[in-house]
Amino acid sequence: MKILIPLKQVPDSTVRVKVAPDGKRIAADGITWSISPYDEYAIEMALERKDSDPSTIVAVVTVGPARSRDALRQALAMGCDEASLVLAEEEVAPLAVARALAKVVQDAKPDLVLCGKQASDDDQGFVGPALAEVLGWAHVSTITKVVVSEGAAELWREVEGGHEVWKATLPALATVHKSEKEPRYPSLPGIMKAKKKEIPERPFASLGIDANAPKLEIVSLEPPPARGGGKILKDGDAKALAERLATSLRDEAKVL
Amino acid sequence: MRTLVVAERKASDLRRVSLEIAAKAKELGDVGVVEIKGERYSPLAYTTALAKKIEADKPDLVLIGATLNGRDLAARVAARLGHAYAADVTAVAVGSGAALVDRPMYAGKVRAKVRVPLPAVVSVRPGALPLKDAGPTPQTEAIDADASAEKLQFVKFAEVASSGKRVSLAEARVVVSGGRGLKGPENWHLVEDLADALGGAVGASRAVTDAGWRPNEEQVGQTGKTVTPDLYVALGISGAIQHLAGMTSSKVIVAVNKDPDADIFKIADYGVVADVFEFVPAFTEAVKKQRASS
Ligand SMILES: Cc1cc2nc3c(=O)[nH]c(=O)nc-3n(C[C@H](O)[C@H](O)[C@H](O)COP(=O)(O)OP(=O)(O)OC[C@H]3O[C@@H](n4cnc5c(N)ncnc54)[C@H](O)[C@@H]3O)c2cc1C
Ligand SMILES: Nc1ncnc2c1ncn2[C@@H]1O[C@H](COP(=O)(O)O)[C@@H](O)[C@H]1O
Numbered sequence: 080m081k082i083l084i085p086l087k088q089v090p091d092s093t094v095r096v097k098v099a100p101d102g103k104r105i106a107a108d109g110i111t112w113s114i115s116p117y118d119e120y121a122i123e124m125a126l127e128r129k130d131s132d133p134s135t136i137v138a139v140v141t142v143g144p145a146r147s148r149d150a151l152r153q154a155l156a157m158g159c160d161e162a163s164l165v166l167a168e169e170e171v172a173p174l175a176v177a178r179a180l181a182k183v184v185q186d187a188k189p190d191l192v193l194c195g196k197q198a199s200d201d202d203q204g205f206v207g208p209a210l211a212e213v214l215g216w217a218h219v220s221t222i223t224k225v226v227v228s229e230g231a232a233e234l235w236r237e238v239e240g241g242h243e244v245w246k247a248t249l250p251a252l253a254t255v256h257k258s259e260k261e262p263r264y265p266s267l268p269g270i271m272k273a274k275k276k277e278i279p280e281r282p283f284a285s286l287g288i289d290a291n292a293p294k295l296e297i298v299s300l301e302p303p304p305a306r307g308g309g310k311i312l313k314d315g316d317a318k319a320l321a322e323r324l325a326t327s328l329r330d331e332a333k334v335l
Numbered sequence: 336m337r338t339l340v341v342a343e344r345k346a347s348d349l350r351r352v353s354l355e356i357a358a359k360a361k362e363l364g365d366v367g368v369v370e371i372k373g374e375r376y377s378p379l380a381y382t383t384a385l386a387k388k389i390e391a392d393k394p395d396l397v398l399i400g401a402t403l404n405g406r407d408l409a410a411r412v413a414a415r416l417g418h419a420y421a422a423d424v425t426a427v428a429v430g431s432g433a434a435l436v437d438r439p440m441y442a443g444k445v446r447a448k449v450r451v452p453l454p455a456v457v458s459v460r461p462g463a464l465p466l467k468d469a470g471p472t473p474q475t476e477a478i479d480a481d482a483s484a485e486k487l488q489f490v491k492f493a494e495v496a497s498s499g500k501r502v503s504l505a506e507a508r509v510v511v512s513g514g515r516g517l518k519g520p521e522n523w524h525l526v527e528d529l530a531d532a533l534g535g536a537v538g539a540s541r542a543v544t545d546a547g548w549r550p551n552e553e554q555v556g557q558t559g560k561t562v563t564p565d566l567y568v569a570l571g572i573s574g575a576i577q578h579l580a581g582m583t584s585s586k587v588i589v590a591v592n593k594d595p596d597a598d599i600f601k602i603a604d605y606g607v608v609a610d611v612f613e614f615v616p617a618f619t620e621a622v623k624k625q626r627a628s629s
């Protein structure tokens with residue numbers, strides 16, 4: 080079977096995001112870029128399937144600027160088989176990203192498409208369901224497990240108090256919340272192999288899709304309010320500290 | 336300005352977030368409130384029913400609670416109609432042909448003010464729009480989920496035996512989270528007893544959910560839940576940037592850690608340098624005592 084993962088390159092989770100002087104974007108300096116964390120889980124989920132059935136083909140694709148090649152390369156190094164880039168230096172409206180990905184899906188004909196639950200830059204969680212909508216497919220969001228059998232997939236979705244289990248006939252799309260194991264690190268042979276792989280590229284404009292779609296306009300970005308200057312309680316035995324804290328929470332912070 | 340509110344029920348009551356968005360919609364102008372009836376949420380059946388309603392009523396704005404199902408429905412229905420979509424917003428206003436919303440971006444590390452062209456679908460974070468007074472429960476119009484659009488088959492519900500009656504993390508006013516400093520799942524009664532004494536929910540760091548000590552749904556942080564309670568208590572959590580992404584907007588933060596240099600102390604309002612195994616039982620007792628005397 081073939082699994083396709085649309086992924087997005089985003090600032091690494093360890094980056095302390097700073098707002099640029101114009102207040103409308105984040106400062107580009109000092110950013111290291113990575114695969115969005117939920118997309119990494121999607122990759123891991125697909126590779127776990129490949130571990131148990133080596134005939135599985137795992138492909139990744141991204142719609143983004145040239146720098147996002149590094150994210151595709153990283154996915155290949157983790158063990159994915161194929162990667163391709165839809166080059167778009169300018170930001171593309173999210174629904175147009177979904178349309179571009181739909182084109183890629185129609186060409187690649189995967190049995191299963193796994194998106195991340197949300198990309199950790201815009202935090203929207205839109206493109207997965209939107210891609211399913213453009214394709215006219217069913218989707219299941221925020222899954223933590225997939226079990227494939229004869230032309231169908233059982234998709235486990237984490238909800239309050241447990242999992243809903245849904246069965247979808249293939250092809251189908253799911254958005255991933257978590258894989259069973261932690262995303263694997265690229266192995267040395269994986270990195271060597273990835274270096275040699277071709278990453279075919281096509282410009283967004285060559286897809287011939289309608290790029291017209293609503294866009295959100297950022298008016299301003301702000302860092303969250305600074306915190307700090309809190310009180311440190313440290314001297315005394317546990318009981319004395321506990322009583323001091325309880326009193327402070329009641330009388331000063333007024334949360335008890 | 337016409338707003339359609341999509342209400343969601345938990346058991347027999349409307350969810351609190353549905354009341355919050357209905358009250359906000361009223362401030363903005365005309366309001367209709369719909370509720371989609373079906374055995375359980377599924378994207379196609381619910382999207383199809385809602386899209387028909389939106390096409391018939393032509394509201395400028397559709398507000399949906401940013402719950403697990405609400406976010407999913409909001410995204411798909413926006414895609415179907417080609418409307419603009421903003422997820423998980425924490426404030427909503429309108430002006431000159433657009434909704435003006437606040438929303439977290441970059442895994443919650445930045446707050447954005449965003450202009451969303453109308454017509455738009457917006458999902459609103461539970462608890463973000465404070466309810467001044469509860470007021471009368473809004474009248475809802477029920478519409479049926481469109482079963483004919485369904486392509487999925489529901490197999491089963493696999494329950495996890497744990498948390499049970501405690502309040503859900505996303506809506507809790509108090510959250511007590513445990514980290515690797517708790518040493519193992521057998522010590523979680525310390526976290527739970529304190530959460531119960533405070534009337535709160537139980538959370539965890541990713542180190543804990545990854546180790547399988549606690550279910551994933553309790554994870555707080557960048558790849559877990561974002562919580563904004565009045566009181567957040569971090570027990571034996573170091574304060575990694577990805578954990579902070581999920582809880583720094585809490586009103587009051589208490590951290591207990593035996594390492595005086597732990598990063599969590601940099602953002603805590605009250606930092607207690609102590610061993611959780613000694614401090615937490617004593618604190619739980621102190622809270623109980625105070626509750627009993629007030
Ligand atoms: C892409 C990505 C996404 C991530 N997403 C998340 C996320 O959503 N949520 C999250 O939490 N993490 C997330 N992480 C992981 C994060 O980086 C940290 O590894 C994790 O938060 C550490 O958990 P911890 O604080 O429980 O453990 P540790 O960092 O091991 O800290 C344990 C703390 O307990 C203290 N301690 C030990 N014993 C005691 C004692 N007896 N009494 C008091 N204190 C004690 C120690 O001093 C230490 O500070 C993510 C990481 C990545 C790379
Ligand atoms: N530009 C993109 N290229 C490929 N996949 C994307 C892109 N943007 C979003 N996705 C996919 O859609 C998911 C949700 O993204 P978002 O709607 O931006 O939160 C991501 O986790 C990816 O799987």
